Amino acid sequence: MKTSQEKHKVEGEKQLEDQTKSKASRWLWLRRSPALLDALRRLFEPPKRLIEPYVKDSQVVADLGCGSGYCTLALAELVGSEGKVYAVDLDRKCIRALEKRANKSGYRNIEVHAVSAADVSFIKDRSVDFVLANGLLCSMADNRQSAVNEIKRILKSTGQAYLSLGFGLPLGFVGQAEWEKTLEEFRVEQGGSYKEKWAVVSLRKE
Numbered sequence: 001m002k003t004s005q006e007k008h009k010v011e012g013e014k015q016l017e018d019q020t021k022s023k024a025s026r027w028l029w030l031r032r033s034p035a036l037l038d039a040l041r042r043l044f045e046p047p048k049r050l051i052e053p054y055v056k057d058s059q060v061v062a063d064l065g066c067g068s069g070y071c072t073l074a075l076a077e078l079v080g081s082e083g084k085v086y087a088v089d090l091d092r093k094c095i096r097a098l099e100k101r102a103n104k105s106g107y108r109n110i111e112v113h114a115v116s117a118a119d120v121s122f123i124k125d126r127s128v129d130f131v132l133a134n135g136l137l138c139s140m141a142d143n144r145q146s147a148v149n150e151i152k153r154i155l156k157s158t159g160q161a162y163l164s165l166g167f168g169l170p171l172g173f174v175g176q177a178e179w180e181k182t183l184e185e186f187r188v189e190q191g192g193s194y195k196e197k198w199a200v201v202s203l204r205k206e
């Protein structure tokens with residue numbers, strides 16, 4: 001019998017294979033390369049500038065589809081030693097690269113998981129102050145609704161999530177109708193148009 005980790009690994013490898021076949025993959029793979037591309041990206045999209053408005057000291061945050069940790073280390077710095085960062089990515093290589101970077105920089109507040117964001121059951125309900133899903137949904141070949149459900153499950157009632165699409169169709173997997181339907185499940189606080197491809201959202205009040 002397969003353990004849940006093994007199941008995720010098989011599921012993950014299949015999904016990555018699908019991505020590699022898709023048109024999007026060339027670009028998505030590029031976005032996952034660590035050092036050189038990160039240095040270039042820092043010039044246009046410094047990670048701290050993206051997340052600083054939403055993250056405070058001692059908070060619990062989740063970086064879903066964290067890649068090799070472009071924003072994860074900045075999150076770890078912002079929440080400090082009393083806070084915690086869950087870093088989740090399907091790609092084991094990315095997770096290994098992130099672990100190396102975190103160890104090198106001395107961060108002890110990052111918990112890494114090489115699993116799908118579609119099932120983050122190791123994170124308790126209503127326990128997370130901020131979810132970063134930067135370029136996640138557009139990179140998921142399937143199970144996107146499960147990932148959205150997980151974001152809704154783990155967010156505190158006072159929490160916020162930053163959702164963004166690196167690319168729309170056909171380079172990414174999410175078109176305008178799906179993006180708008182996803183946002184309807186939340187309260188949109190900032191952004192939200194398909195043209196902008198990012199939104200800061202919180203839970204709808206029941």
Ligand SMILES: C[S@@+](CC[C@H](N)C(=O)[O-])C[C@H]1O[C@@H](n2cnc3c(N)ncnc32)[C@H](O)[C@@H]1O
Nearest residue numbers: 065066067070089090091116117134135139140
């Ligand atoms: C465009 S990259 C963004 C990486 C990172 N958030 C950043 O801003 O640099 C998308 C990431 O999502 C990951 N990914 C794709 N499908 C996933 C899934 N089902 N669960 C978790 N991560 C996934 C990919 O491996 C990739 O690292």
